Each structure stands twice: as structure tokens, then as C-alpha cells.
Amino acid sequence: MGDCLPPLREVIAAHGLSASKSLGQNFLFDEQLLNRIAAIPGDLSDRNVLEVGPGPGGLTRALLRAGAQVTAIEMDRRCLPALAELGEAFPGRLTVIEGDALKMDHDALFDGAPYAILSNLPYNVGTALFTRWMGGEAWPPNWTSLTLMFQQEVAQRIVAQPGSSAYGRLAVLAQWRGIARLAMKVHRSAFTPPPKVMSAIVHVQPAAMPEGVSAAKLQAVTAAAFGQRRKMLRQSLKGVAGAPDALETLGIDPQRRAETLSIDEFVAIARALTR
Ligand code: SAM
DSSP: OOOOOOOHHHHHHHTTOOOOTTTTOOEEOOHHHHHHHHHTTOOOTTOEEEEEOOTTTHHHHHHHHTTOEEEEEEOOGGGHHHHHHHHHHSTTTEEEEESOGGGSOTGGGGTTOOEEEEEEOOHHHHHHHHHHHHHOSSSSOSEEEEEEEEEHHHHHHHSOOTTSTTOSHHHHHHHSSEEEEEEEEEOGGGEESOOSSOEEEEEEEEOOOOTTOOHHHHHHHHHHHHHTTTSBHHHHTTTSTTHHHHHHHHTOOTTSBGGGSOHHHHHHHHHHHHO
16 A cells, blocks of 8 residues: 555654563564454454554554554553554544553443454463453453464463363363464564564454353363362362362263363353353
8 A cells, every 4th residue: 555654663763662671562563474464354444453552553554554443552652653643644544542451441442333353462461351352241242353462372372272281271261152273473583672482373253152151150160170280170179169069960070180171061060050
């Protein structure tokens, strides 16, 4: 597109945007890579997108070029002038909100309309938001997909299958009513400054919610089961009211360990406790 934007490195230099360690800033400058990330959720033309942590706006400009209507939440005020310039290049298509995304109601930003979420966030904020986006009782959510950068080890935990050491609470949370895939690995050298570890982008779409299961109950079961993952279920689920009986009724051997249980089995236990 002929939007004549300056290269991102020039934007950073012009606005003095040195990456702040305390804000977990690792910027992406490779526009081809950013375009590929923006393409992961599919055609974005005229779709609402929530971007959390746009920083100097690398991914933001890729989203705007893809035709999205973007609302971006950024807590680093230093980035706002660069984002305002970007907004001028795409009139009426970018809304920037200053603040902490953890403290905001994201649905309210779109007046109940559906929106896709894309984000390259610091590890701790990304995991907290992911848990919130995936964890609500109301399903399907207003968001239509999550396209999120994580450190690779966390991404692998999200898409992990039963029986693997990466399988745990995050996998169950992502997969019991969602389709999660590892969409792209991103080498640490793609970031400025490069983080210590490799990264990967996870893409999640909502799927049908199993009937009669409370999300909170399922999370209580997985928290207890994986909180003592080396112990047998008999021991790890002892403190969850009704769980030992549920194992018996469902014919799940209490000598098994959490990581051997399929997502369907966790769902069945949570359903028994929801009744
Ligand atoms: N998206 C840009 C990119 O890919 O180059 C910047 C990525 S940088 C890893 C993460 C950004 O998220 C930073 O600009 C940081 O200020 C912002 N951020 C961190 N915590 C945040 C929060 N709780 N709410 C909103 N933005 C946050």
C-alpha cells in the first residue's frame, strides 16, 4: 500500500523510543515478518482488531495495511506520538487507548461487536491476559481469535497434548473449548533487543463449549491436579470437594497422574462437580 510510512527504525529514533526493560519491551522491525503475523487470523479487512501493547506500532501498521479497524491499548506514554502519526496515515482506522490492558473491559471497547485480538506482550502480562480471555464463564466470547506471541516454551504448553511434560493447566484451558495451534516460531534475533529465549505465536479460536461444565470448576480441578503433578489423582484431588467420588463414578483410576488425563476426562470430572 502506498502509505509512505517511514521505516520503523526511523520512527524509534525520531521519538527516542529506547526499549524499556521494566515494560518488557522487545520490538519487531521486520515488516515482512509483521505482515505475516497480521495474516495469521485470516482476512482482516474491515474487521475490528484489539492490539495490546503496540509499542512503536510495527504490528499496528501491518494490521492497518491489512485493512483492519484497530483499537490499541498501550501503557507507555512515550509511544503515543508515534502511534498518533500512524493514525494520521490511516484516518479513522486507529484508536489508541493509554493504560494498562489488565485493568480494562475489552468487550466494552467494541460495544459488544466481535473483534480479533493480536498481541506481542511481555511474558507475564501475556499469560495473565490469555488466562482471562480463555477463562470466562460466558462462551463463545466476543473475541473471534487470539494471535499471541509467547516465549516458545509457554506456546508449547498451550498446544501440548496429554502425556507430554508440557501438558498442564494452560493446555486444558486453551483446548477444552478452543482450537489452539502453534502458528509461527519467531527467532530471538527478530527482536530489538533480542530476548534470552525463542518465541512463538499461538493462534486460538473458540470452539463449542461442552455442556454442563463450569469454567471455574474445571480450573479448580486442573489447578489441584497439576499443582501436584507427580502425585496420583487420589492424592492431588483430595482437597477438591466431590472429586474422589467423581473419579470412581467415571471409572478413572485414582492411581493415574494428571498428565495422563485427556481433556475430555478433565471435562467429565468438572461436569460431575458442576451438577
Ligand atoms: N507490539 C510491539 C512490537 O511487536 O514491536 C511492541 C512489543 S513489546 C514486547 C510489548 C509492549 O506492550 C510494550 O510497548 C509495552 O509498553 C506494552 N505493555 C506492557 N504491559 C502492558 C499492559 N499491561 N497494557 C498495555 N500495554 C502494555
